[in-house]
Amino acid sequence: MANELKEISTGAEQTDLQGRQIAPALADIIEEIDSLFSDIQKESVRTIWRVGQLICSVRDKPETYLTDEQRSAHIDAEAVIISVFAPVYSVEHIRSAISIFEQYPEEGALNKLLSLRCPERPRWRLTTSHVQLLSQIPDLAQRQAVEKKCAEEAYTARALAHELHELRGKNKSGAGRPHEAPKGLKQQLQDLINHQQRFITRSTRLWLSEDKDNIYDEIVNTPASKINDAICESFDAIESNFDTLRELMDEHIGMCRKVRGRVFDKLDAASVESSAAAEDD
Numbered sequence: 001m002a003n004e005l006k007e008i009s010t011g012a013e014q015t016d017l018q019g020r021q022i023a024p025a026l027a028d029i030i031e032e033i034d035s036l037f038s039d040i041q042k043e044s045v046r047t048i049w050r051v052g053q054l055i056c057s058v059r060d061k062p063e064t065y066l067t068d069e070q071r072s073a074h075i076d077a078e079a080v081i082i083s084v085f086a087p088v089y090s091v092e093h094i095r096s097a098i099s100i101f102e103q104y105p106e107e108g109a110l111n112k113l114l115s116l117r118c119p120e121r122p123r124w125r126l127t128t129s130h131v132q133l134l135s136q137i138p139d140l141a142q143r144q145a146v147e148k149k150c151a152e153e154a155y156t157a158r159a160l161a162h163e164l165h166e167l168r169g170k171n172k173s174g175a176g177r178p179h180e181a182p183k184g185l186k187q188q189l190q191d192l193i194n195h196q197q198r199f200i201t202r203s204t205r206l207w208l209s210e211d212k213d214n215i216y217d218e219i220v221n222t223p224a225s226k227i228n229d230a231i232c233e234s235f236d237a238i239e240s241n242f243d244t245l246r247e248l249m250d251e252h253i254g255m256c257r258k259v260r261g262r263v264f265d266k267l268d269a270a271s272v273e274s275s276a277a278a279e280d281d
Contacts, residue, residue, distance in 0.1 A: 034123055037123075037125070038125055041125045041128070042114050042125075044127070044128045045100075045110070045114060045126070045127075045128050045131050046110070046114075048096070048097045048100060048128055048132075049097070049100050049101055049104065049107075049110055049131075051094075051097040052097035052098045052099070052100050052101030052102070053101045055078055055081050055082075055094070055097065055098050055101075056078075056101055056102065058077045058078065058080075058081060059076075059077050059078040061077075062075075062077045065077050066080070076186065076190065078098070079187075079190045081094075082094050082190070082194060083190075083193070083197065086194040086197055086198050087198050087201040087202070091194050091195075096132045096135065099132075099135040099136065100132065100135045102135070103134070103135040103137075103143065104131075104135070113126065113131065113134075113147065114126060116147060116148075116150070116151035117151060118151055118153070118154040121154040124151075124154040126150070126151075127157060129157035130150065130155070130157050130160055133157065133160050133161055133164055134146065134147060134150070134160070136164060137164070137167075142167070146160075146163065146164070146167070149163070219231075219235070
């Protein structure tokens with residue numbers, strides 16, 4: 001953008017979008033900041049692309065990255081990595097890295113994407129949020145058309161999300177989200193495990209920690225004069241939420257017992273019968 005300003009004015013003071021004058025020295029600073037912001041956006045996208053690349057390399061070569069015991073148990077290498085980082089990063093965030101790499105597997109394609117510019121708004125850049133949204137479009141031709149429109153109109157990430165929402169509406173045929181592959185049973189179970197582990201980890205580390213004062217210790221040790229209405233209302237909400245969680249946990253446990261009785265116990269019984277029949281033969 002600073003280059004444009006310099007071209008507009010030769011030697012004279014330049015103006016910004018509000019008509020204010022910009023001296024050549026300040027224009028140089030603006031140009032450098034613009035370049036730094038551009039570098040930040042590019043490196044952010046390339047970093048998350050690299051994360052996706054690494055996870056996919058592990059997923060596609062379990063014989064290299066999993067132990068014999070893990071392979072025998074049909075452990076998903078991708079799920080192992082996700083479970084490691086689940087306490088810190090959401091499953092959706094990690095999966096977006098995978099999706100970005102899968103949709104732009106060649107670094108050249110990624111660089112081409114990052115080079116997109118809007119002629120009317122030279123400072124506009126694709127951000128990580130833009131690329132995460134674009135990677136949700138499985139059809140190459142449709143994705144490239146949206147990429148072009150995104151650059152031509154200098155979409156914000158929010159505007160792009162709205163564009164995808166409209167596309168989903170046009171492509172919708174019955175229920176479901178056309179830009180998301182349906183999750184298999186194994187992945188749904190792994191997602192539930194990740195959510196459980198994340199809640200347990202956060203509860204232990206942030207709220208029930210014995211290594212430092214936890215939130216309950218802090219409440220107990222707070223002088224009564226500092227317990228105001230807002231704190232009382234918050235604590236009431238906490239108790240209410242935990243009551244709801246307890247009811248949900250009871251329902252989850254009941255469903256688990258029902259599934260075990262109807263499915264897994266029968267599998268165990270069938271396995272015993274099969275073994276007995278084999279011995280008789």
